[in-house]
Amino acid sequence: MLPSLLAALLALLPTFTRSQDPWPAADAELQRGFERLLASDTPASRTAAFDFLRANAGPRHARLIQQLMLWSELSRDTDTGLLPGIVHAELALPATDVIEALLPLLASEEPARRAALARVLSEYEGHDSLRGADFSLYRPYLRSEAPSALVRHLFATDPDAALLTLLFVQATEPVEQRPLLLAQHELADLRWRLRHGFLARATLERDAPAAMAALALLATHARPWARLAAATLAAEEPALRGAARLDLLATDPDPLVRSTARAALGTPR
């Protein structure tokens, strides 16, 4: 099985080279290192396999971590599937190294790859049924111009937490922050009431006027991530397309806002 996994990875190499996808090309040396680790059957051979990975991990483990994502992509069972976790634990990979290595890959246009990244990053996002996600580890990357791929990941993971994180990091002046903070609260409350059956979808616009006002504010805000918050909610709740001014957002100058709105409208991006 293992040689076939490597062969499959190497076969994909030309594809990766041709495309603009940031996904890494297969690094045969490291991929063989993973196979040696999995096949190791003595303490000495296992130590040697880990030492090899440690020595070839690249600066801040970036090379190793990206190659582990590639390994996962073709894994088809629990032994190969859990190998990234085994390496992660044995080498005690720091959270900041993992995030730093994976953030560029979030620009992938392959939904399955982004989903795989999200399943690794969730280790550091503290997902909780009641509190939602905690994106505080991403704050350093959001301070100036937030990378579009990271913003997309945040909204895809937990749109309420995404808006809250971004407004606290970027809208630091009270005059800008307070209206956004209230709008975030109204949208999160709307989602909460829908989730728990306190609002009917058919009568949203009539029964949730504060949320409608918040949606209108966000849809026309200067910050692209605020407009993205409006487009994301409208994508979840088709009844809010009008309130979110989705037609307008479908021609937004920001590509992420535009593509989200167009996807919600079912039109080509």
Next chain:
Amino acid sequence: MSRTLARLILLLAALTLAPAIPGAQSTRPMKSGLTAYRPQHGAGYFPFRRTRVPEALEEDAQRGPGIRVNGAGESDPAGEDDLIELEVERVLARSSFVLERGGAELSVWRTRTKTPGSELAFTGNRSAVLDFGAADVVTLWVERTGSAGGDQALLLRALEPDRVVDRLLFHAFQGLVVALGGEDQVPGLPLDPNHGTYVVATELYELGYDVLMRDEDQVGADGSGAVYTEIVNAIQQRGVSELAVFGYSHGGGSTHDLAERLDLFRGSIGSFTLEFTSYVDGVQNDSDVDLDRELRRPPASAFHANHYQRGTFADFFLDGGPVPLSEPPPSGLDAETTAWGAGTTHFLVDDFGEVRDFIQAGLAARLAR
């Protein structure tokens, strides 16, 4: 040749030739009349095979044909798949046939997606005469509408001579089984015999349960995701009131996360009980790289089975562990303390017949179909 032996040979010859003699109906091959299949998934049956309900179980209120209540607010995330495939065989060449139903909650369609105009017309509870065309078998699709609960019979009646040819007893599914595999175990066909969780799921499906066989990646770290949405839909729209969830490795961790979310949001979901849960070497699933042992009991589970092994060099020290208040008491079974499981690893423990049988028997004793 003695006269007695000659008579015996003649008798045997007569019996052998009987099917070819007009009027010798009792020795003709049995025709089944009605044949129902197990429930669909999406646009077909994947990840299960198309499975017919055995003739002997057609009127069994438990193991016979089950049918999902197709509620008006159904989300049908994989498209309309709640209709049950039904084959009707023309069992008498010169007769015409009708269907008779136990109540208006059963509808019958000529198309699996309920194409407008393809519903079979009933007067009262008797259908119009079935149109076989030139074929001997016609495929129809049965839908269960209305509220949950209760069985509904469907009969095939020949009109000349007037007699009931065959009878099915449909029970509306009250129970739902969710099976979650280990990391990178993807449900598929042919069934991988080394994916023990999916082997159990397939057996339960064949035994007449409604089963969601799912990749554990469809359960998020907070329990949300496609599987949770499907379960809530089943409770709110299909009359499902009993659940069973089991998983292996990361699927065990996801079993916990799913149970936790279902319990937290119980007040908003509706009425249900979590009758059965099980971990096999459960590993927490906060992420794909999470290797912590899953030692938390699924909240509100009425019966929790737990099997685990002790990690060693051979499996990179991966393991589950004892879970409080689990079966067998007090905290589940360390498979390595048994004759059959001694020396096993994380990658093998889900495949033992003893483990699979314990899950299947425990579930079957507690979950309504």
